[in-house]
Amino acid sequence: MIRDDVSAIPAYVPGRAAPDALKLSSNEAAHPPLPSAVEAMTDAARNANRYPDMGVVRLKAELADxxxxxxxxxxxxxxxxxxxxxxxxxxxRANDEVIFAWRSFEAYPIFCLVVGAKPVMVPLDGNHRHDLDAMAASITDRTRLIFVCNPNNPTGTNITEDEFTAFMERVPEDVVVVLDEAYIEYVRDEDNPVSTELLGRYPxxxxMRTFSKAYGLAGVRVGYAFGDPRIIDAVNRMALPFSVNAVGQAGALASLTAADELLQRTDEAVEQREALVARIPGAVASQTNFVWIPTSRSRELAGKLAERGVLIRAFDExxxxxxxxxxxxxxxxxxxxEVQ
Known part of the structure; x- marks a missing residue:
């Protein structure tokens, strides 16, 4: 009754949580949503007996503006x-290829395997950054999609606009490239590529962006993608009906109205990430709200920190x-x- 390859699809592992622990494992904002967003979401929850706007018309209009x-x-x-x-x-379709860096967002291979596509995982370079030359060299006639997570999760590194445009010039026009900018609000590097400035050049x-990080709405799940209308139409056709709930839509709308106030909070994270990098030898300079520390003791360190009530995310690297x-x-x- 079940596809014989389902057991090979890895489960997504969320950041660990525990009562009274300091949770630094999921890249969440420390501050709650703004009062105006809480009020808007509370009002929306009072009408939870009604379906949300399936077309997300108001939020799309505000995002477009x-x-x-x-x-x-x-x-x-x-x-x-x-x-x-x-x-x-x-x-x-089945056996088509999707290219992305590795290590990068751990859900990318899951998304591929769900539809039977082949994940093509290109190792990061020696500086924990995307190896765009190697990614371009990995393109075949089966390549349909490329994810570029920038800044990269979990290493926090970014690429420059010149590097990205040189890469795009090597990508065939019929291969879709996703610039995943989940952490763009934390970027302070002026050489960083910005998708909205490049859409006209590359159809x-x-x-791809989200309200989960800098906007502090991780619990209501609202993200957005933008690009050529033909691609966006195809993306919308794949959506589950009513997948963006009414509470999330209300919170996102209110947060956009107060975007300047919300984004001031990112300055605090920027200051703290720089302090962390300066404090720990080997920590990698970051353009996100997290810092990557390469170590072969990752599981050991995470376990010892958890015993002290501090939760971080451990990967093999x-x-x-x-x-x-x-x-x-x-x-x-x-x-x-204490755990060193």
Whole structure:
């Protein structure tokens, strides 16, 4: 009754949580949504007996105005993860190929395997960055989609606009490239590529962003993708009906109205990530709200920190630590010194 390859699809592993622990394992914002967003979401919850706007019309219109696009260039989904999967479904059949860096967002291979596509995982370079030359060299006649997570999760590194445009010139026009910008609000590097500025030059480019990180709405799941209307139409056709709930739509609309106030909070994370990198030898300079620390002791360190009430994310190649406030960083650093 079940596909014989289902057991080979890895399960997504969320960041660990525990009562009273300092959770630095999921790249969440430390601050709650703004009062105006909470009020809007509370009002929306009072009408939860009604279906949400399936077309997400108001939010698309506001996003279009914010991004300088038109509503038919925008898709809104249940978090940017849902839109990633919809893009794979819209572009790939069984045995088609999807290229992405590794290590990168750990759900990318899952999205591929769900539709029977082949994940092509290209190792990061020696500086924990995308190896765009190797990714371009990996393109075959079966390649349908490429994910470029920038800044990259979990390493926090970014590429430059010149590097990205040189890469795009090598990508065939019939291969869709997703610039996954989940952490763009934390970027301070002026050489970083920005998808909205490149869409007119590359019709096969899709930008991807989320309200889960800097906007502090991880719990209500709203993300958005934007690009050529033909691609966006295909993405929308893959969506589950009513997948963006009414509470999330209300919170996202209210947050856009107060975007400047919300994004001021990112400055605190930027300050703390720089403090963390300066404090721990080997930590990688970041353009996100987390810092990557390469280590062969990742599981050991994460376990010892958990015993001290501090939760981080361990991967085979290192650990990822969310940066939030000065108080939380000091608590992490105290525990980190104890486990060395």
């Amino acid at each position: 914010t991004l300088g696009l038109t509503p038919d260039q925008i898709a809104v989904g249940c978090g940017s993860s849902a839109l990633c999967q919809q893009l794979v479904q819209a572009t790939c 096969n480019l899709v930008g 290192g650990v990822r630590v969310t940066v939030t406030t000065g108080e939380e960083l000091n608590r992490f650093l105290t525990a980190w010194d």
